Amino acid sequence: MIEDDISAVLQIEHQSFISPWSERTFCEGISGKYPHAHFLVGKHQGNPISYINFMVVDGDCHITNLAVSPDFRRLGVAKYMLAKSLDQMKILGGRKVFLEVRASNIAAQKLYREFGFRINNIRKKYYSDNGEDAYILWIRDIQEISLKYARKKSQG
Numbered sequence: 001m002i003e004d005d006i007s008a009v010l011q012i013e014h015q016s017f018i019s020p021w022s023e024r025t026f027c028e029g030i031s032g033k034y035p036h037a038h039f040l041v042g043k044h045q046g047n048p049i050s051y052i053n054f055m056v057v058d059g060d061c062h063i064t065n066l067a068v069s070p071d072f073r074r075l076g077v078a079k080y081m082l083a084k085s086l087d088q089m090k091i092l093g094g095r096k097v098f099l100e101v102r103a104s105n106i107a108a109q110k111l112y113r114e115f116g117f118r119i120n121n122i123r124k125k126y127y128s129d130n131g132e133d134a135y136i137l138w139i140r141d142i143q144e145i146s147l148k149y150a151r152k153k154s155q156g
């Protein structure tokens with residue numbers, strides 16, 4: 001992600017979340033201030049249609065944000081972004097991968113499940129905007145999922 005992508009990314013962010021990240025959060029994220037933070041963008045005809053953010057610190061990976069433009073959903077874009085990111089995490093020596101997902105977000109849960117994420121914990125009333133629970137999903141060791149992931153890639 002570069003500065004020129006941010007206005008399109010913000011539009012997707014606002015279309016995707018009830019409590020969207022601010023412009024400042026994205027700008028700081030790509031500024032180089034946080035060397036463990038990775039901000040990737042997926043483009044169609046040069047325009048951002050998707051993005052994913054994750055951190056890798058001492059083998060622990062945390063996926064902090066993922067969204068696809070409503071115009072490009074159900075086309076495998078999120079699968080592609082997630083697969084690329086998991087590859088990158090592996091290269092960076094990642095092992096555990098964590099993320100939080102809203103209990104009501106069935107689409108995202110199905111996506112993550114396909115990649116082998118399972119529930120590690122439930123945080124009651126985690127989201128302050130509506131009091132919703134968060135599922136903490138994880139992959140115990142990303143270095144061990146190469147075969148499963150290779151199969152996903154060849155399917156799609």
Ligand SMILES: CC(C)(COP(=O)(O)OP(=O)(O)OC[C@H]1O[C@@H](n2cnc3c(N)ncnc32)[C@H](O)[C@@H]1OP(=O)(O)O)[C@@H](O)C(=O)NCCC(=O)NCCS
Binds near residue numbers: 068102105
């Ligand atoms: C969740 C999200 C990222 C999925 O993006 P996408 O590009 O449409 O997903 P894909 O096309 O790669 O779909 C991958 C799988 O996810 C699941 N999935 C995606 N959208 C779904 C939906 N609306 N209903 C049910 N399952 C869905 C399916 O298992 C799908 O596989 P399939 O198409 O083979 O059935 C997208 O809907 C989005 O941006 N939502 C708003 C933001 C968000 O919730 N981000 C995740 C925060 S944790």
